[in-house]
Amino acid sequence: MQYISTRGGMQPLPYCDTLLEGLATDGGLAVPEVMPTVDGETLERWRALTYPQLATEVLGLFATDIPREDLARMTEAAYAPFPAEVVPLRAIDDDITLVGLSEGPTLAFKDMAMQFLGQVVEYALERKGSVLNILGATSGDTGSAAEHALRGKERISVFMLSPQGRMSAFQRAQMFSLDDANVHNIAVAGVFDDCQNLVKELAGDLDFKRAQHLGAVNSINLARITAQVVYYFWAWLRATDAGGWTELSFTVPSGNFGNILSGFYAKQMGLPIRRLVLAANENNVLDEFFRTGVYRPRSADQTLATSSPSMDISKASNLERFIFELVGRDPERVLGAWRDLDSQGYVDFTAELARFEEEFGIVSGTSTHADRLATIRSVYEESDDVIDPHTADGVKVAREYVESGVPMLVLETAKPEKFAETIREAIGVELDYSAELRSMLDAPQHVTEMADDASALRAFIEEHALR
């Protein structure tokens, strides 16, 4: 299996060679040259597998350049920090079942992909005999998932910028309590956009980037997308009976279109998914796109800070992979769409609108702060289950799309403990932290404070980077 760019300007590359770069060399995103497919017989055979075994099968279709036994070792190691089931399912009412993706070290679904990414990037670096210094900016979840997945690795170090004083106490503790020598937390005097601009400036300086072996593990990373495909198969196998070729639907709390893209890939691979329901919060550029066919990214100051902060996006970096399929895998039409965006501020796919649902099964909806609170409350009252605000956005929109006879699975993208304030506001309950979480919250913190200054960051990286 080889990977090509959505913009058509990259020589086909094997899986491992796409991992260490952010974008493809032509500015597009890496996609499989041909989407692998899975037939019904294979799917039935997969019922008996454990999560890591299933991950080896599914990822083996994408990572054909990695020998099976190596892949099996990596998936075992990646999912060892999780409970035995890895991804448990639990019903909250007659219609809706939650898919528990947040059982990993940082209590959010990003662990599912990051844990595998940590394994496979280290492996690819070993094969090449090189090292990688990850430079990233985070407003919370991504940074901590990356650090927990990459801590202690020999060939990787992490430089993670975060806006000083703007993360929750819980998020700070999750990142800053790590004391591994290869993890560098940098609190920048500024907001998230300032952090991101620093990353862009340094990564855009190609000489510096090469000399310091800089790389990224953001949401467009192909290892993350492919690792996420696995749990759609897992959830389908757990929610259907043996031999039952039942279609079911998934609702996905969405931001950068990474998680739901993996569901879209699973559907294209032949997994019987009826609908993929995209749930957005108030920053609903994607809901707008799937309802109207017009994609109009917003500016940073049009982007609201909400109580489901990991879905606060102004544009969706993975959408290009969907558009690539929408336009029949024609790179010229992808480039044309972005030219329209540059010249008029939006892309118009109204002519294709009917295909979004009919052909691809994608529908969407929006949830607001009031919806989130009401949904957390109603789930708590009906089933005694506490769900986090992002999952609540999912449940709210899922309820609008429940069809009789079609199971509806909602992806649980985080644990409520991460968002204790919103939970208190919704149901007046103080969540009990486990002993492990309490000791993390009380642990000494390791962070370097820095001005919003690219030359200070350069000097820090030059001093601490692996080479």
Ligand SMILES: *Cc1c(COP(=O)(O)O)cnc(C)c1O
């Ligand atoms: C990252 C994140 C999302 C959004 O996922 P995308 O892949 O960006 O669409 C939703 N919920 C939580 C808790 C997250 O951390």
